[in-house]
Amino acid sequence: MKKEEHYLQRCLECDTVVNIAKDLHNQTACCPNCDEVLQSGNRWGLRRCTIIALSILILLPFALWFPLMSIDLLGVPIDASVWGGVWKMATAGFPYTAFMILICSVIMPISFALLVISLRLQRLLGYRPRYTLIFLKKAKQWVMLDVYLVALAVAAFKVREYAPLSFDIYLLPFVLTTILTILLFIKIDPNRLWNEFYPEYHSLSPDYPSQPTLCPECDYTFDENIVDKKGRQRCPRCETNLAIPDSAKLQRVWATLVAGVIMMIPANILPISSTEFAGSTSADSLMSGVLLFISMGSYTVAAIVFIASIAVPFSKVGVILYLLLAIHFRWKHPIHWQMKLLHYVHFVGRWSMLDLFVLALMMSLVERGQIISFSVGDAAFYFGAAVFLTMISSSNLDARMLWRIHREHQDTKTSG
Template sequence: MTHPPCNNPHSHCTPPNSVRLCQGCELPIDNVPLEKGLSASCPRCGTPLYKGGMPSLSGNLAIAVTCLLLFIPSHFFDFISIRLFGVMIPATLPNGIWALIQEGFPLLAVLIFFCSSIAPLILAVAVISAHVSLKQRAFKALKLSLSVVQHIKSWAMIDVFLVSVAISCFKLQDYSDIFVGTGLYGLVLLQLATVLLVTRVRVYQYWEEYLPESSLNLGKKQLHCHTCHLSQPEGEHCSRCNSPIHHRKPHSIQKTWAYLLAASVAIFPANLMPISILLTNGQRLEDTIFSGVASLVKSGMSGIALIIFVASIVVPVCKILGLSYILLAIKFKRTILHKQRMYIFFLIKWIGRWSMMDLFVISIMMTLLDRGQILDFTPGLGAVAFGLVVVLTMLATESLDPRLIWDNYTPDKNSRESLDE
């Protein structure tokens, strides 16, 4: 449930410390206490601001420790096994990574390993480190830990990996018998714990515990720090965490265009070159993303084909087109549909990670279909190009400062737009 923080967001009738600048559009908003379960969003751009009720920091610590403990069963026990020609072939997550390295795809292996294992591990360790730093009042360690938490969240993709396991099982059911292993239960529990950790951990809460905003003598709020989320007067460094602060991210437009252009180049080999190669009964079958989707449809797996089509073809193209539209609207100073462009940005930021699904499926298939078997599976060069597209589009989204969308917004001129929205 969303609770509007203030009927008059431009009101100056409240004390300075009760005002917060929206990090999405820099609108001054009254910071009204909320009941637990309620959340506040910016009335202009829709950016989530804060939630009512603060989850306990000790609860965050307990969940982070649970995540660490679950890494052992989820990564070192078999999550699925297949019986292929009378031989049981188990699969663990590290097996798929090692198989990619052996086949000559180390960069692809690093990307998959980082998103499926390293990022969730770093997230849990960073939360634990933040608690230790907070208890010891270690400023530098606390700042580093919370910065890691803030930036690593979008790269932790255990949920995407679990969906990839299900898709792999559907693709393998025509070739072999499939058995669920202990590691899969560990992965499911780890995913639940990671999601709970991501939704509970609030960087702002840790900084408030370290140095409350009420203890700082702040004047009129003109800048918002994206490191500790403190709104404060004009300056070059944050009053609380000493990070450089800017009205807009430096070189945001140039960086986003650079990532987008590189992704636009990489998307052609990603779709035209083989993404996977299957050897069966002496025949070499090369599949691009399109042909792979078509073969799934022919095999009667229309649902799986639709998921892969959307995640691997529609999503990357829409991300490139959507970000390009936003950048062009900023360039040509479009004076309407600001909120719609913000919604497009939110959607792109949320959906981009699901493009990793096809690469996870490749690593799982490689684990189960070993070389030397009658059935053999290996990635193609298209998989490398596709990995580049996923990384570049995610970096493009991260580099874009959404406040640029609102630079030419004027309430009086855009009053009709505000009513429509």
């Protein structure tokens, strides 16, 4: 195959320079060193992705504002919707907790669909969507409709002990919206969109003589040296500042991790919810809520809540702390095992929001002033803040730092 049909791409995870074919024909190119996907051929074009995004935008009003399930409390039907739970939590004196739920369940799903549609419009109008593409990549982890769908099942198990429960027809649009959103996540390719909107930024030929530079924001491998007025190197395509030292990146990870750990202390000590029924009030912390499900015989739900609310947050903190110490002390540990741990925290971090989604649904179903009264506890805000901070912490942890340490040990072993 001719050299013109190949180009160089630097791996975003391990920094290896790989020679990739330009036309993969529904095949996937992976890094031979760490198996990171460098180019996926099984992706959809912008037109098809826009159709999916438009379908999501049409379904979202029915999925978010209409009732998903309802209970019959002494002959009075009470509905639960995504927006209803957020509104009742905000008006009950918990606006900050409600805002965190609003971001993940309403604002970001709508924003993600609008971003894809706006890319199509900008192509038709001939605009350059630099900031749209940057935000599209960052917004993905904050869209949590799939987590909310699991929260619906948990809330249904929790409330069925108090009153008859039924699911509404509008649950179907919510499920369809969740499926279409996951499909859009899988099929849209921001790297391909960067190349289509900015075709003048050439790819490097396989015989390029020196080590190229990689932009971690738009995944562009280039050889230009673009410097701004302050002397900082910038990506020629997305204008991202590439001169941020590793020490500054690590400071961000440490700061958000320590803040998240501080938030986890009151989140696990204070009550996260309280229920008043038949004149008696019971306040539940995260752990006591799990024990309550176990006492009710709902072992599956108890396992889900325990994993999402206790096991995942603590294990995520432990993994990030270990990786930070491994970088600081330059530990000689298996790099592929460390990468698996890093991928773990990236994947599971968002699922800790499940407990807050359950609280929002319970607020919507069980109103104050009724025979059954449900209220959010003070721990809810601290728990949500801990989830947000640890997600930000893990997203700022650069895998290339670990690979550099691994290569240093390999070079020392070879030279020795």
